[in-house]
Amino acid sequence: MLQLYFSPMACSLASRIALMEAGVDARYHQVHLSTKTVVDADSDFRGISSKGAVPVLVLENGERLTECAAVLQYIADLNPERGLAPRPGDADRYRLQEWLSFIGAEIHKAFLFPTFWYKDDGSLAKPRARIAQTLSVPSAHLADREFLIGHSFTVADAYLTWALLLLRTAGVDIAQWPSLSAFSERMQKRPAVREAIATEMALRKMVATA
Amino acid sequence: MLQLYFSPMACSLASRIALMEAGVDARYHQVHLSTKTVVDADSDFRGISSKGAVPVLVLENGERLTECAAVLQYIADLNPERGLAPRPGDADRYRLQEWLSFIGAEIHKAFLFPTFWYKDDGSLAKPRARIAQTLSVPSAHLADREFLIGHSFTVADAYLTWALLLLRTAGVDIAQWPSLSAFSERMQKRPAVREAIATEMALRKMVATA
Numbered sequence: 001m002l003q004l005y006f007s008p009m010a011c012s013l014a015s016r017i018a019l020m021e022a023g024v025d026a027r028y029h030q031v032h033l034s035t036k037t038v039v040d041a042d043s044d045f046r047g048i049s050s051k052g053a054v055p056v057l058v059l060e061n062g063e064r065l066t067e068c069a070a071v072l073q074y075i076a077d078l079n080p081e082r083g084l085a086p087r088p089g090d091a092d093r094y095r096l097q098e099w100l101s102f103i104g105a106e107i108h109k110a111f112l113f114p115t116f117w118y119k120d121d122g123s124l125a126k127p128r129a130r131i132a133q134t135l136s137v138p139s140a141h142l143a144d145r146e147f148l149i150g151h152s153f154t155v156a157d158a159y160l161t162w163a164l165l166l167l168r169t170a171g172v173d174i175a176q177w178p179s180l181s182a183f184s185e186r187m188q189k190r191p192a193v194r195e196a197i198a199t200e201m202a203l204r205k206m207v208a209t210a
Numbered sequence: 211m212l213q214l215y216f217s218p219m220a221c222s223l224a225s226r227i228a229l230m231e232a233g234v235d236a237r238y239h240q241v242h243l244s245t246k247t248v249v250d251a252d253s254d255f256r257g258i259s260s261k262g263a264v265p266v267l268v269l270e271n272g273e274r275l276t277e278c279a280a281v282l283q284y285i286a287d288l289n290p291e292r293g294l295a296p297r298p299g300d301a302d303r304y305r306l307q308e309w310l311s312f313i314g315a316e317i318h319k320a321f322l323f324p325t326f327w328y329k330d331d332g333s334l335a336k337p338r339a340r341i342a343q344t345l346s347v348p349s350a351h352l353a354d355r356e357f358l359i360g361h362s363f364t365v366a367d368a369y370l371t372w373a374l375l376l377l378r379t380a381g382v383d384i385a386q387w388p389s390l391s392a393f394s395e396r397m398q399k400r401p402a403v404r405e406a407i408a409t410e411m412a413l414r415k416m417v418a419t420a
Contacts, residue, residue, distance in 0.1 A: 051312075051347060063301075067311035069279065070304045077299070088298030089287070091273075094280045097307070101277035101314055102261075109315040110323065114336070122332020126324070137261055 012055035020192035072155035222265035282365035
């Protein structure tokens with residue numbers, strides 16, 4: 001069985017959504033990111049991945065795959081009939097890769113990462129000044145589209161759904177971009193998305209009160 | 211014919227290297243990134259891509275593809291016999307996506323981008339403090355490997371080659387990581403890599419003295 005190392009409401013949430021949308025069972029291991037500890041084993045997470053970051057997907061052969069863009073495409077390809085990614089070789093597959101890269105680099109790594117890990121205003125001023133221009137890109141794209149790519153849900157939608165949730169936590173009011181807030185509401189009506197978020201929110205509350 | 215919008219020594223250099231390694235002809239349009247101008251047409255680059263970032267690859271059907279990870283995979287798949295990417299569906303294809311994501315998010319967007327675009331020390335202290343941990347990942351991986359994936363050159367090597375060149379310009383002495391500086395030297399012995407870099411260095415000097 002696949003195993004996913006995750007932290008509640010970290011970007012590994014997108015991988016959990018993808019697994020649930022794909023109908024693929026997995027064992028989930030919670031990681032405490034600040035102490036780099038695997039919660040259930042009380043062991044050093046750096047022994048699982050030297051990067052010390054989630055998601056880590058342990059494949060059936062024991063190999064470990066990291067980075068959202070790779071993990072999400074791997075999960076999507078496990079069950080192609082669910083259509084979570086355009087088939088490899090389709091023109092739209094490059095659009096999927098384009099969106100995974102944009103969300104990962106521009107929203108996640110250029111804005112959300114500094115916001116949650118760097119606490120001083122000096123580090124945060126520039127990323128904050130830039131986020132509106134960044135969000136104008138998916139906002140314009142989704143003005144007349146239900147999903148990022150084609151006419152059905154893909155793992156890029158899972159990744160953006162996570163990013164929009166965290167933007168709220170980071171103090172960005174996405175109501176400024178009606179197409180983004182409508183997208184977020186639409187995605188959260190999907191049973192797998194709703195259940196994945198509820199599971200991780202409950203785990204996060206447990207961490208917060210521990 | 212394909213068209214590539216690039217800026218000398220920006221990350222679009224990796225796309226130029228990929229096109230040359232693939233033996234694919236393209237028309238190259240230089241972009242001035244601070245003014246968002248297409249140099250040969252003296253026109254607004256935002257008319258080509260609202261993101262205002264390079265690379266932009268204009269496909270044969272006129273569509274425009276952005277983001278290094280997507281553009282590099284597209285170019286690699288144009289000429290599969292050159293082996294610039296593991297075939298779609300191969301297990302190693304996910305390793306390629308993992309490296310493209312890591313280089314794009316962790317080296318490029320989390321370090322090089324702030325270094326070249328944010329000028330104040332407040333914005334730069336945290337990225338600077340983090341880069342050694344980031345570089346320890348490819349450094350360890352390349353300690354006993356000639357290439358990032360498998361036993362031949364892929365577009366991930368092209369992307370890392372660019373990143374290592376820019377790290378020097380950003381004041382990071384990669385001699386601290388012997389496997390990275392050996393990799394960089396090895397890659398620059400490849401005729402396509404050497405020619406791509408020489409072309410863009412010459413264009414950059416023209417910009418600097420203009």
